[in-house]
Amino acid sequence: MSTAITLVAILILIAGAGYFLMQGGYIDASNLGLRGDTASGPQESETGQIIEEDEAEVAENNLRFVSGGKDIVYPTLFPNPRWNHMPLRYYMDVSSGSGLVGFGSDDPEYVRQAMGTWEEKTGGVISFQEVGSKEESEIIISWFPSLSDTPTSRVVGEGGPTKAIETDGKYTLIAGGEIFLLPTDNKCVGVNRPVHEMGHVLGLGHAPPGYGDIMYPNELDCRQNITKITVDAIGSIYKGDALSDLTLSNVSVVKKGGFMDVSVTIRNVGIKDSVHSSIGFFADGEIIESLTAPKFSIIPSISPGSGISSRVTNAKIPSDVKEIRIQADWKGEVKEMDEDNNDALVRFPE
Ligand SMILES: [Ca+2]
Numbered sequence: 001m002s003t004a005i006t007l008v009a010i011l012i013l014i015a016g017a018g019y020f021l022m023q024g025g026y027i028d029a030s031n032l033g034l035r036g037d038t039a040s041g042p043q044e045s046e047t048g049q050i051i052e053e054d055e056a057e058v059a060e061n062n063l064r065f066v067s068g069g070k071d072i073v074y075p076t077l078f079p080n081p082r083w084n085h086m087p088l089r090y091y092m093d094v095s096s097g098s099g100l101v102g103f104g105s106d107d108p109e110y111v112r113q114a115m116g117t118w119e120e121k122t123g124g125v126i127s128f129q130e131v132g133s134k135e136e137s138e139i140i141i142s143w144f145p146s147l148s149d150t151p152t153s154r155v156v157g158e159g160g161p162t163k164a165i166e167t168d169g170k171y172t173l174i175a176g177g178e179i180f181l182l183p184t185d186n187k188c189v190g191v192n193r194p195v196h197e198m199g200h201v202l203g204l205g206h207a208p209p210g211y212g213d214i215m216y217p218n219e220l221d222c223r224q225n226i227t228k229i230t231v232d233a234i235g236s237i238y239k240g241d242a243l244s245d246l247t248l249s250n251v252s253v254v255k256k257g258g259f260m261d262v263s264v265t266i267r268n269v270g271i272k273d274s275v276h277s278s279i280g281f282f283a284d285g286e287i288i289e290s291l292t293a294p295k296f297s298i299i300p301s302i303s304p305g306s307g308i309s310s311r312v313t314n315a316k317i318p319s320d321v322k323e324i325r326i327q328a329d330w331k332g333e334v335k336e337m338d339e340d341n342n343d344a345l346v347r348f349p350e
């Protein structure tokens with residue numbers, strides 16, 4: 001029997017770098033299987049030199065943009081915090097307020113007005129939908145007699161994200177939030193406080209002083225509102241569609257005569273789940289046909305901040321190959337935020 005060559009592909013889901021502000025798990029690591037026996041290949045091998053591995057764009061913890069002719073530095077709770085859809089579904093736990101001194105039907109009404117203020121001022125870039133249960137919601141709003149009684153000690157006072165996923169890409173994906181409110185009879189405080197806290201749930205920090213903006217912490221001044229700098233801060237985050245973004249990392253190509261072993265991690269550094277996609281392997285610019293078979297090329301959906309490792313052993317290549325290029329989503333099936341960070345190029349010495 002002549003040399004039998006087996007191709008083996010192994011896909012392993014890698015948990016993304018996520019972090020939580022509250023208890024509770026979010027990202028699972030599960031093994032997608034597809035394990036097989038590894039064939040033994042020829043002994044001599046050479047490892048290619050990685051010439052180019054595209055880097056994802058990484059953001060800092062401040063927004064920088066121009067507003068009203070001025071350079072603004074607007075603090076955020078995470079780099080480029082962003083929800084990946086609108087409207088945001090919020091639930092008001094009215095039962096938490098019943099029995100509290102000063103709580104009345106006006107309190108939930110103030111919250112509704114606050115949500116309306118965000119929608120109106122941002123021209124609908126931020127929008128909300130009130131839902132009737134916690135289960136349907138992403139943002140929970142509760143009332144407390146005093147804020148020292150809130151169940152968690154919070155970095156950002158009475159409101160903020162409860163779920164933030166570090167994607168290693170341009171945005172931090174926010175996927176949950178909560179707000180704690182004191183009952184009040186003062187309409188200005190009643191509306192302004194949830195407007196401010198919702199700004200934190202959106203991932204905004206405190207606005208610079210001097211603009212009369214609601215995100216500057218000074219709730220005694222009822223003239224404060226959502227001003228142009230906060231609208232522009234939101235605009236700078238939410239310009240462009242919320243999409244997935246595939247990229248490659250941990251690339252290794254080992255050549256053994258006319259065969260190679262490849263391992264590569266396909267990551268989603270975007271903010272939406274990726275659809276099924278194809279990974280392409282090219283030898284000196286030509287697609288390696290044997291690796292277009294679905295078991296080697298099809299990459300399942302990847303959630304934001306997660307990745308899938310793919311390993312192929314003993315794939316036949318021309319023995320005089322000079323370079324191997326690997327391309328995520330080579331068929332262009334995934335709508336991505338960045339289509340130019342999908343390649344890795346590995347070159348072998350002459
Ligand atoms: Ca990409």
Ligand SMILES: [Zn+2]
Pocket residue numbers: 156157196200206217
């Ligand atoms: Zn605040």
